[in-house]
Amino acid sequence: MIRQLRQALCLLFLVRFLAGDFSVYNAIMKGTLVHCLSLHKDDFQLWNDAIVGVSEKGTISFVGNGCDVKTLSEVYGFSVDQVTNLGRKFLIPGLIDTHLHAPQYAFTGTGTDLPLLEWLNRYTFPIESKYADLQIAEHAYTKAVKRVLSLGTTTGCYYATIHLPATKLLVQIINQLGQRAYVGKVNMDRNSPETYVESTENSLKDTEEFIQYCLASGEEGKRLVTPIITPRFVPSCTTELMTGLGRLAAQYNVPIQSHISENCDEVKWVKDLHPECESYTDVYEKHNLLNEKSVMAHGVYLKDEELQKFADAGAGISHCPTSNFQLASGVFNVRNALDKGVKVGLGTDVAGGYSSSMWESIRQAMNASNTFRFGREFNSVGYREAFALATVGGAEVLGLGERVGNFWPGKEFDALIVDPFVEGGPFDVFEWENEEQIFEKMVMMGDDRNIESVFVGGKLVAGTSKV
Template sequence: MTYNAFYGTIVHSISLNQLDIVCNGLLVVDNDTGSIVTMEREVEDVVKVLERLDRPYKLHRLTPQQFLFPGFVDTHAHAPQYVFAGSGMDLQLLEWLNTYVFPAESSFKSPAVAKDAYNKVVSRFLRNGTTTCSWFATIHLDACKLLVDTIEQLGQRAYVGKVNMDQNSPDYYIEPTEASLNDTREFIEYTQSKKTIITPVVTPRFAITCSSALMHGLGKLAQEHDVPIQTHLCENPNEIDFTCSLFPESKDYTSIYADHGLLGEKSYMAHCVYMTDDEIDMLAKHNTGVSHCANSNFSLHSGVCDVRRFLNKGIKVGLGTDVAGGFAPSMLDAVRSSFFASKCTLMAHRDRKQDYEHLGTAELVYLATLGGARVLGLHDTTGNFVVGKAFDALVVDLDSQGPVDLMGNETPLQMVEKFLFNGSDQSLAHVFVQGRRVAGSMSSP
């Protein structure tokens, strides 16, 4: 029955182009609900303001080297692939799946393998400040339930999907269509019955591995249970050619998902590197989101996604690590990779003597926090420090013990930029989800 009050510099995103940096800010959290009850600016007498509260409080004064920052939202990651993250990036997508991914994921038939790996990957993501993550699991129902249980125990906000694959998959890692649908239904009901901050998400791996019957069935399940849908789209030229050859009755790759009832305002697509204007317009029409996974696109030499094309159409965009296509389990890496992808796009436009604007600091913060929350439909719950939202937050500490050197004359904006481009998990003193401390490099405040 108490409040936690944080006093100091507070940084969060208001919109795509508006980064709000509040000096001498006061943010108060209701410990019972984990939600933000007030956020005030330019407070001179913090004690006087706090005395107006109707409950006891604990005050945390941030140092000049610290600031409050929203928790990162990772819109696309593969939990089982963490077992080989940082290795096996010598191949393009389809060969990479058959050589590395499918053998690794098939081992999750063993609950012992799943339990150990999932504890490590979720813990690692939390230490890196990912307070919300959208996970792909595997085809194994029991292991998927274990992932949900692990996330619940460790305290992350998450979307979790049981992967669906009933065609064009190895004999050792494939499922019958009806079994896939039945297990997905059971997984959805299991996750929803727990009534936690974990949401089940319908997860066809991609159209190559899903029959028309399976995709139609998954679309109906998502509608019946009112759950989101995640999958991959237009990641690699060979993938696109093969996919379209499997579904010749559809106009293009994006239309395949539309024709099977898998596009909508609760759907989001990873990658979207090679999209025609018509396909982008289709995403906008259906209010479908995009997960930009720049590290993976570089690492698997898939291509460079021009995020500006989606933003200019008003399409929801967030960032994803795409472990293990992306080698880093940190959203700071996703920010940096996205920055370099936008710089590559800028240089390509410059070579063609065309104007182009690369992603700036405000946009990068938005994409990594509030933008990702919008993609997941969680923008009313998390993503910034609006009163009433959950306190999903990072206490960033740029002291001399971490990877960032401060020279003493940095502006608050420069401190944010140093965190984004030089920081690491060592820069995170505390990580909170729904008001609960779940990780951090320092002892509990």
């Protein structure tokens, strides 16, 4: 009977593999586990010879020591025949990108010669206006999502464009490819080109239709894509539009994303547009767009009083250092925000950022923090904390802290298998190096060549099924 059961399990595995539906449901992964329990620097864990049990629902049943595999298997109803030994490969949580522009992927790595506001008019708006064409949208969005998945991003928080059909198409593509995501139809009813602007009425109507479209795709907690209210930024949205979007966010209980205090000229512009408000943050607060479900990108020039408002509201900041450096916007003091109790995650912000890789965002977050050490004593962010920002930090910012971000039992198995020894990889490993030194090399030099497999909810969505 036991032999027949084992044969059945092997057959099921083979059928799924041949059908392209490989997963690690009802399996035990054994290897070097690396994750962070929180953003606190002492909550980084590198666990040699660890085991993770993944349930038939794609959730984490248990985490333990390899020597306890028999006992834990019996307690949780697994078979020791279901253990996949990863050797010295790393098992890490999926990376979480809290801010990226899907339509801008098409020109990532170009147009690096202008500051933010000129850059938007010269490059961004003309490209985004092309997404009225669904053929262009399908081609570009498919490439964008495949790329970020291959780089280990299991959750992405996307801006689309003002076009409702193309934004729905992005949702379909993300669902097909199996990524976890937040997607927003961008809102713009003022200070925008004639070829890329919408009326207030249509913007609100299309946003509500998009929310309903996403919510109808599955039950809460089970669907991959969550709709997110997306006023581009204050200069592109009238008071009437922002008020309406705040109302929709409350009515449907959905999250909000936008930009804030990215560039000095932008901050001054907002002050000129809204002299009745004390600050940029105050504009969002007065329009009911700042709460525990808000994700605001950049925040480079937020004053301490504004950061306190973020902390009090439970709102999060998406730190996008690669973009801040590339567009010469400024440097966000992530340590100051964290010390004030503000939730912070990392974002690539393509195409303001030159790379779709969260690994690059991790490195640039360290560089950004290090700039505050010049000529002064400062506790800058190291690789452990930067890695935490890209995992548990992003999960908290997006309200997913109870579902993803690390390997805590009960969470979903969003994970990467990382091979630091891959042939032709971007770095070399020497015999005297321990696992933490090797992982640090991965953080500082690794790329998609090291990412063997990418799982979302236990299902393989990118890479290979060598496991």
